[in-house]
Amino acid sequence: MAEVKTKEFVPASRRAVDNPQLQAALKRAGGGFDSARMEAIEELGEERWQELRERARRIKEHTLENLDYYLELLYNRVTANGGQVHFAADAQEANEIISELALSRGAKTVTKSKSMVSEEMGLNHSLEALGIRSVETDLGEYIIQLAGETPFHIVGPAIHKTKEDVSELFADKIDRPGLVEIEDLAETAREVLRNDLLQADMGISGANFLVAETGTLVIVTNEGNGRFCTSSPRIHVALTGMEKVVPSLEDLAVFLRLLPRAATGQRLTSYVSMVSGPRAPMEEDGPEEFHLVIVNNGRSRLLQDEKLRGALSCIRCGACLNICPVYRKVGGHAYGWVYPGPIGAVIDPVLVGLDKAKDLPFASSLCGACREVCPVKINLPHMLLTLRSRLMEGDEEGGSKATLMDSAMGRGYRTLMSSPAMMSLARKVGRVTQVAVARKGWIRKIPLPPFDRWTRARDMRAIPKESFRDIWDKELSKENAQPSQKGRKGEKP
Amino acid sequence: MVQASLGKSSRALTEPYGPLDEDLDSIRERAAAAMERVQRERAELWERLGDTATKRGWNVCRAAGVEEGLEYVCNVASAAEAPRAVRSDQDVFDSMPVDAALGAQGVETAVMSQDGGSSRAELKNMAAMAGVGITGVDYAVAETGSVVVLPRAGVARLASLAPPVHIAIVRPHEVLATLDDLFLFRRLAYYEGDRNMGSYLNFITGPSRTADIEQKIVIGVHGPKEVHLVMLDEEKVG
Numbered sequence: 146m147a148e149v150k151t152k153e154f155v156p157a158s159r160r161a162v163d164n165p166q167l168q169a170a171l172k173r174a175g176g177g178f179d180s181a182r183m184e185a186i187e188e189l190g191e192e193r194w195q196e197l198r199e200r201a202r203r204i205k206e207h208t209l210e211n212l213d214y215y216l217e218l219l220y221n222r223v224t225a226n227g228g229q230v231h232f233a234a235d236a237q238e239a240n241e242i243i244s245e246l247a248l249s250r251g252a253k254t255v256t257k258s259k260s261m262v263s264e265e266m267g268l269n270h271s272l273e274a275l276g277i278r279s280v281e282t283d284l285g286e287y288i289i290q291l292a293g294e295t296p297f298h299i300v301g302p303a304i305h306k307t308k309e310d311v312s313e314l315f316a317d318k319i320d321r322p323g324l325v326e327i328e329d330l331a332e333t334a335r336e337v338l339r340n341d342l343l344q345a346d347m348g349i350s351g352a353n354f355l356v357a358e359t360g361t362l363v364i365v366t367n368e369g370n371g372r373f374c375t376s377s378p379r380i381h382v383a384l385t386g387m388e389k390v391v392p393s394l395e396d397l398a399v400f401l402r403l404l405p406r407a408a409t410g411q412r413l414t415s416y417v418s419m420v421s422g423p424r425a426p427m428e429e430d431g432p433e434e435f436h437l438v439i440v441n442n443g444r445s446r447l448l449q450d451e452k453l454r455g456a457l458s459c460i461r462c463g464a465c466l467n468i469c470p471v472y473r474k475v476g477g478h479a480y481g482w483v484y485p486g487p488i489g490a491v492i493d494p495v496l497v498g499l500d501k502a503k504d505l506p507f508a509s510s511l512c513g514a515c516r517e518v519c520p521v522k523i524n525l526p527h528m529l530l531t532l533r534s535r536l537m538e539g540d541e542e543g544g545s546k547a548t549l550m551d552s553a554m555g556r557g558y559r560t561l562m563s564s565p566a567m568m569s570l571a572r573k574v575g576r577v578t579q580v581a582v583a584r585k586g587w588i589r590k591i592p593l594p595p596f597d598r599w600t601r602a603r604d605m606r607a608i609p610k611e612s613f614r615d616i617w618d619k620e621l622s623k624e625n626a627q628p629s630q631k632g633r634k635g636e637k638p
Numbered sequence: 639m640v641q642a643s644l645g646k647s648s649r650a651l652t653e654p655y656g657p658l659d660e661d662l663d664s665i666r667e668r669a670a671a672a673m674e675r676v677q678r679e680r681a682e683l684w685e686r687l688g689d690t691a692t693k694r695g696w697n698v699c700r701a702a703g704v705e706e707g708l709e710y711v712c713n714v715a716s717a718a719e720a721p722r723a724v725r726s727d728q729d730v731f732d733s734m735p736v737d738a739a740l741g742a743q744g745v746e747t748a749v750m751s752q753d754g755g756s757s758r759a760e761l762k763n764m765a766a767m768a769g770v771g772i773t774g775v776d777y778a779v780a781e782t783g784s785v786v787v788l789p790r791a792g793v794a795r796l797a798s799l800a801p802p803v804h805i806a807i808v809r810p811h812e813v814l815a816t817l818d819d820l821f822l823f824r825r826l827a828y829y830e831g832d833r834n835m836g837s838y839l840n841f842i843t844g845p846s847r848t849a850d851i852e853q854k855i856v857i858g859v860h861g862p863k864e865v866h867l868v869m870l871d872e873e874k875v876g
Contacts, residue, residue, distance in 0.1 A: 173853065174853060178853070207652075211652055225833065226834075282860065284848045301850060301853065303851065304850075306851070306852075307852060308851055327851045328856050331851070331858075342860060343800070358657070358658060358825075359833075361835075367847050368859040368861065369859060372795070372840065372860075372861060373799065375838075376789075377762065377795075392655050392657060393655075393657035393658055394821045394828070395657050396657065397821055398816070398821050412694070413782040413784060414843065415845065415846055415861065416841060416843070416846075416861070418841070421836065424838075427752075428789060428790060428791060428794075429761055429792070431789060
């Protein structure tokens with residue numbers, strides 16, 4: 146499994162915020178995707194977009210409620226089409242299945258198109274440990290592989306790199322110095338990777354959707370490497386999380402309209418490739434073998450969790466990353482595992498263990514923008530709150546994140562808020578003590594720990610001389626003194 | 639195996655799901671209605687296909703007849719300075735003799751079919767060496783400006799992928815309105831064809847592209863850099 150660094154979220158975020166080059170890249174990246182998305186939706190029409198989102202949400206909800214049924218149907222149909230289906234309980238099992246396939250077929254070189262599940266598995270390392278070359282062929286993934294990094298963004302793995310960074314990588318790692326323009330860098334990747342794309346023994350792809358009804362794998366791509374990986378090698382292995390199933394071929398139309406628009410603002414990607422099995426005997430090309438590896442790796446925990454299950458509807462468009470004020474500041478690596486941004490803050494803690502990712506559910510201002518842009522209407526803010534509350538209450542797995550101080554303050558707050566007499570007393574005490582720190586109705590700094598944490602990043606309103614409650618009581622007593630003279634506001638005299 | 643991996647036992651759906659409960663007669667009926675609509679709107683769809691395809695990055699040639707289409711293909715090949723081309727073995731080439739036309743200007747066109755005695759490895763090599771790949775299409779979708787190719791005997795996957803230039807030839811009867819039409823017809827084909835819809839289906843919507851470096855769109859990474867849609871209107875619908 147890929148290295149889990151989710152515990153490092155706070156220091157990693159701080160480093161990211163202090164890195165001016167990264168901040169410049171983030172500013173450029175998020176905004177670009179997001180304005181393209183909005184333009185594409187505007188062209189389609191807001192009403193139509195909302196109708197598609199709702200249909201998609203319903204299809205996903207239905208499928209997840211019946212996932213066992215649909216996975217069995219998928220299994221039967223893929224098998225009937227001549228493909229082989231493997232179920233992997235976790236990342237290690239998935240790695241073993243692929244290693245076994247590669248070794249038994251004598252594969253020396255494997256070409257990969259983009260797969261986030263393979264990132265969960267740390268697949269490249271697992272294959273390379275066996276002496277098998279595993280080559281990422283998506284341009285962004287290729288850059289990341291050369292740099293020895295993990296993806297920074299679900300859709301654009303290398304958006305944090307400048308062309309100068311890539312130029313330096315190409316000079317150092319593949320001996321292609323002196324490339325300046327982005328076009329030349331892309332052209333060089335084409336040249337360098339072409340031979341592998343044509344000659345590899347095994348191609349590995351991800352999956353955007355799986356159609357249960359016909360046993361069909363759907364991949365949505367732009368570069369063409371995905372077509373090569375699924376067409377040229379003798380063996381095609383597709384890796385997928387078990388949540389990618391949709392029931393019928395006709396459901397696919399809904400998602401093909403949503404995914405490209407939400408991800409990159411495209412009306413449709415350059416390619417949509419649909420694989421329903423190995424090549425037929427008379428075909429001119431295509432793989433002899435088709436394997437579908439369906440990976441669980443913690444997803445059944447999400448599935449059984451009624452409050453978080455909806456996160457399995459995610460179609461990995463990255464729109465919630467692009468809009469998130471936290472992601473746009475700290476970037477993808479700070480999250481410490483495969484999925485960054487609001488969706489990562491929900492699913493990473495469940496997939497790697499909440500005790501290892503206690504800070505992630507707090508990596509949100511709960512502004513709600515992620516929910517607004519999500520093409521399948523996942524209620525991410527609500528899920529983040531659910532995780533926060535579990536962390537505070539503690540659970541059997543992770544124990545509570547709450548310190549003794551947090552718990553004591555929580556209890557104190559509850560007592561205070563549920564007793565009018567206590568509130569009134571606290572107000573009076575506060576009014577007296579704040580004289581030392583309040584200026585013009587604001588408190589800039591509370592010098593008393595632990596309360597000082599509140600004012601570290603914000604100012605606090607001072608308690609006013611007269612509270613709403615005081616005013617209310619005063620007005621009410623005036624009115625009671627002269628009840629029938631004026632009549633109530635809004636009533637005819 | 640599925641249940642074991644989920645830790646659950648098999649059960650029926652919580653509620654029936656419309657599309658999966660539909661019988662073949664109903665799919666046939668809907669497909670017939672869709673086909674009737676598509677035929678009725680053909681002229682309009684043909685026009686729309688050209689427009690959306692242009693927006694998606696195709697170079698569109700509206701050819702009134704075979705001669706015009708051939709001339710366009712020859713011009714593309716000579717601009718690409720390609721000594722070799724490959725093509726698929728599809729019926730569109732019966733009426734549009736590209737081999738002869740290209741041959742006349744010194745471009746050698748190989749048919750990517752094992753029928754010609756070539757092995758699969760040789761076919762792959764042909765595609766890798768060709769400067770231009772020419773194919774017909776099985777459908778075109780006006781909504782998205784896409785062509786849809788179903789690889790099979792005579793239709794190699796690499797013909798539209800490996801060469802840097804791809805020319806797709808489309809005729810009016812291949813045009814559908816929407817993605818919904820396409821998937822309805824493919825569903826019908828699946829159930830009518832004894833649950834076999836072929837190993838692969840490929841949507842092609844413009845040239846290969848990437849925005850992986852600084853989000854700048856670059857045309858032509860691994861797939862064709864230049865794509866041409868020859869709209870061959872012998873039926874005179876346009």
